[in-house]
Amino acid sequence: MNGKRVLILGGGTAGWITANLMATHWQDKGFDITLVESPDIGIIGVGEGSTPPLKHFMDVIGVDEREWMAECKATYKTGITFKDWSIKPGFTDYFHPFLSQPDQFSAPAFFHNSHLRRNGVDLEGHPNHFFLATELARQKLAPIAPPNFPFEINYGYHFDSSLLGKFLARVAARKGVKYIQATLQEVVLGDDGSINSLKMRDGQQLSADIYVDCTGFNSELLQKALKVPFISCADILFNDSAVVFPTPQQEQIEVQTMATALKYGWAWKIPLTHRNGNGYVYSSRFCDKDKAETEFRTHLNLLxxxxxxxxxxxxxxxxxxxxxxxxxxxxxxxxxxxPLEATALDMVQETVARFIEAYNNGNYSDQYRQEFNNRINLRFDAVRDYIVCHYRISSRTDTDYWIENGRNEKISNSLRSILTSWMQGKNITDELERQKLDAYFPNVSWSCLLAGKGIYPTQAQLKPGNELAHQYDLNNIHRYIQGCALNFKPHMEQLAMLEKAAIKAA
Ligand SMILES: Cc1cc2nc3c(=O)[nH]c(=O)nc-3n(C[C@H](O)[C@H](O)[C@H](O)COP(=O)(O)OP(=O)(O)OC[C@H]3O[C@@H](n4cnc5c(N)ncnc54)[C@H](O)[C@@H]3O)c2cc1C
Known part of the structure; x- marks a missing residue:
């Protein structure tokens, strides 16, 4: 494959992740990669929580945690607590854990109990009792296992997005990515409708073989110039606005994101080493900007x-x-x-990795392009349905916003089938496999979501069950998880080690 000129327009997190992945994967293939960013149009500046694949990205581009975490004010994340999404007694909050190898010994008990509880047996079916990540979050322990702990641990991060962008820009420069500051004025199209060149406001004309549109919601190239249609899902996801505040960090930094449901949406709390990032994501159809700000200030005690x-x-x-x-x-x-499941950067990584794979295999052939587009679209739709499910199954009825979410009949057939399968007490792995969805959110994620919000028969409908039903002793599971947790250091201690390493390296 011959080297090509790649032009990435936009220097937000997406632009810099793209630049680093392309520069790494195509490092010996003679590609010439340039990132162009407007000096006048800022980045969105939110998006500070990740899923575990961000660690994989850092490993791929050859960056160690000691190099980036302290500089980007980053902290560890073992999962997300969803609070007040349900009003069912015993299920007003739950933790969505990032799964790790030690869970293979306790997860079967969760699946067993949850399956039988759906079928009317009175067993503990709340996910909070079964996973190591939940215990690490409860005790504020960093998910870094010592070398003598023979299991792999998955975790994500929280980070300051503008600092991460700056850090990744330096790594990209080391990998040979060129950088230009200029604002797009006009996209020049060729006769076949593809992009010929970009005219910039300062008079430069830039051309390339591959153009990557990382211009955020502006989408200057793909949506505005090439007129690729945008498929809205506002009829099933009502939120379209956010109000954001920083607050001071507490003495003990959490290893989890908080996602607390409020009257017209939900609020995130993301712990960084120097501050907490807070945002209220809401629907402007149900609540105006001032009302949202007042509700959020009240929630944060910032009135x-x-x-x-x-x-x-x-x-x-x-x-x-x-x-x-x-x-x-x-x-x-x-x-x-x-942003509910912090999946956006995961999508960025997946898009770029799959693009590189498709391009390496088939150059610009229609077949590979089509396969790639189908694959990424399926991923988007799978994430959409998982997030829609959070709203659809919420038992809140305190505002029109929650009532309308709870009775939204526009949900996809795919989500409808998953919900039916759960309600009928079936093994939802079969349904996820039938729909080829298990690669996106597996059974355990769906089960935590549905069980965590208490989608079970009512307490009055449950029966005691026989000895076989009670085959897992919860005390043993607690002992096992707490024993595993003894191997992990306090989050603050681990962060202090990273800080020390950064000072030493400076
Ligand atoms: C409320 C909210 C919360 C979020 N929370 C999360 C989260 O927790 N986790 C997560 O993974 N994601 C989250 N996201 C998504 C995340 O913010 C983005 O995926 C991420 O920041 C990448 O943004 P971007 O690089 O695509 O766009 P941007 O950051 O907007 O960058 C756009 C870039 O394009 C450039 N540009 C624009 N127009 C032009 C032009 N005409 N000429 C030249 N350059 C131009 C700008 O200068 C800028 O460099 C959240 C998003 C929102 C809205």
Whole structure:
């Protein structure tokens, strides 16, 4: 394969992740990669929670935690607590854990209990009792296992997104990525409808073989210039706005994101080493900006504070094709579901990795492009349905917002079948496999979501069950999980070690 010129337009997290992945995977193939960023149009500046694949990205580009975490004010994340999404007694909150190898000994008990509870047996079916990540979050322990602990541990991170962008820009420069500051003025199209060149406001004309649109919600190349349609999912995901505040960090830093349901949406709390990031994601159809800000200030005890709020608008959905002609869209330019499961950067990584694979295999052939687009679209839709499920199964009825979410009949057939299978007490792995969805959110994720919100028969409908039903002793499971947790250091201690390593390296 001959080297090509790649032009990435946009220097937000998506642009810099793309630049680093391409520079790493194509390092010996003679590719010439340039990232162009406007000096006048800022990055979105939110998006500070990740899923475990971000660690894989850092490993692939050859960056150690000691190099980036302290600089980006990063902390560890073992999962997310969803609080107040349900009003069912005993199920008002649950923890969505990132699964690790030690869970293979306790997860079967969760599946067993949850399956039988759905079928009317009175067994403990709340996910909070069965996973190591939940215990690490409860005790504020860093998910870093010592060398003599023979299991792999999965975890994500929280980080300051603008600092991460700056850090990744330096790594990309080391890998030979060129950097230009300029604002796009006009996209020049060729006769075949592909991009010929970009005219910039400063008079430069830039051309390349592959154009990557990382211009965020502007989507200057794919949506505006190439007119690829945007498929909105606002009819099933109502949120379109956010109000954001930083608050001071506490003495003990959490290893989890908090996602607390409020009257017209939900609020995130993301712990960084120097501050907490807080945001209230809500629907402007049900609540105006001032009302949202007041509710959020009350929630954060900031009613009398003069900390200024930042208000954002966003659109939910995805483009019809992420790769069209000679242009690939990555990041917010390709679509956005909503931040509830912090999946956006995972989508960025997956899009770029699959694009590189498709390009290496088939160059610009239609077959590979089509396969790639189908694959990424399926991923978007799978994430969308998982997130829609959070709203659809919520038992809150305190506002029109929650009532309308709870009776939304526009959900996809795919989600409807998963919910039916759960309600009928079936093994939902079969349904996920039938729909080929197990690669996105596996059974354990769906089970935690549905069990965690108490989607079970009512207590009055449950029967005691026989000895076989009670084959797992919860005390043994607690002992096992707490024994595993003894191997992990306090989060603060692990962060202090990273800080020390950064000072030493400076
Ligand atoms: C409320 C909210 C919360 C979120 N929370 C999470 C989360 O917890 N986890 C997660 O993974 N993701 C989250 N996301 C998504 C995340 O913010 C983005 O996926 C991520 O920041 C990548 O953004 P981006 O690089 O695509 O766009 P941006 O950060 O907007 O960057 C756009 C870039 O394009 C450039 N640009 C734009 N127009 C032009 C032009 N005309 N000429 C030249 N350059 C131009 C800008 O200068 C900028 O460099 C959240 C998003 C929102 C809205």
């Amino acid at each position: 009398d504070s003069d900390i200024e709020a930042r208000h954002l608008k966003f659109k939910v959905g995805r483009v019809a094709e992420q790769w069209h002609k000679n242009c690939l869209a990555v990041g917010l330019a390709q679509g956005f579901i909503e």
